[in-house]
Amino acid sequence: MLDRTIAPDGSLQTGASDAHGERVIGRPTVYVYEAPVRICHWVNALAIVVLMVSGYFIGTPLPSVGGEASAHFLMGYIRFTHFAAGQILAVFFLARVLWAFVGNHHSRQIFYVPVHRVQFWKEVLHEIRWYAFLEREPKMYVGHNPLAQTAMFTGFTLFVAFMIITGFALYSEGTGIDSWQHRLFGWVFAIWPNSQDVHTWHHLGMWALVTFVMVHIYAAIREDIMSRQSIISSMVSGERQFRE
Template sequence: MREIEAKKVYIFSPGLRIWHWVNFLTIITLFITGLYIGNPFFLGPVGVEATYAYKEGITMDFIRKIHFIAGYVLLASFIFRVIISLFNKRDRLLFPAIWRRDYWMGLKEITLKYIFVMKEGEGQEYVRNACARTVYPLVYLAIFVMIATGFAMYGMSSPGSFWSSLLGWILGFLGGEFMVHMWHHWLAWLIIVFAVLHVYLVIREEALKKNGELSSMFSGYKVFEKEPVDLKDVE
């Protein structure tokens, strides 16, 4: 790899950055309200007791309304993400090229860096490393399934409605309402675990490399000491 001066690369478009933060706020809202819907809780003996919750506006109806609104926002943002990926090269979904040797070498390198066996700066530079290319499509798939199962359950409250007609088959396909609920619940936790790891890895990379990994989702730019081998994917 040819050594060059540090290069500032424009990676994230305004649309992708807006989508990222809308997704972040929406998923947090869905997760918290979803926990309440699955297992209603109140503030305990030092706060609002369940007996007085209705007076304080803490009702299941209110929480469900927030959850459903956030669900519609997540659906809209998912559709928006698909649309911008079709028209902007920087916004394309980058999938793992598992048939290529450099993908497996990249996956080995990034794994060794994450466990502090290989030093940062060694090996190749990537706009999107092999780990990200592997995990992100799975996260998009998980979000898609969350949307589908969520609206399938939503349709149960109004038989014959649009969502009931469109996604009602999912209930039978997954083995009934209970199993649809469980898949929805399990995937929610997987997405939250991913989010926690994602935040850790972003902060870790910023701390070790000072490459704009953290600020790039505000500015759109990252800095590379070497020319990324996959730079053609965003330029």
């Protein structure tokens, strides 16, 4: 009989059974996500939710109300909330990028996809079959599995970067051409000279993120239940636990 154990390099291996030939039942754990990674994850998650809700109302404003305009600043508050959450997201996204250079190798997974590795794509195919209920047993990964790594890179890293860039470009229209926002992000209007085009792509990006968040939450809960390894609690404690 064999039992799964965690090797020093963080990979999942097999080890011998006990002296009686019985499986050694245990719950091996490995420290995966460092504190800065977890903090950035939850701050960014909250910021994205606030941005989605406030962005929806900016794109689909509330009906007008009667009375003095000075007594009805609701849309102003919504826009302020959107701008504040956007700047918080930008700061913590940048912090997450910087930590990828100094953190462990798990902190770098969401910033690249090893497209040159044939084995990686074979494992992606296996994960697709696993999520489609075509595989009976999951493979164990200490960090993100290959499909999750691909999804995080495309659905989170690239999409969030796109939303930050287009968001600050739109914000620069209010701050003016002398602002740092326009100096850093004004080039976006060289690609889309019509400001409404930038608004449209920014709005579509919001719905892409909404879709990603729903799939991300579903996949995390599903894996926590079906793959016999902790997923959601890993982003709280930092430890991945493998259950027999």
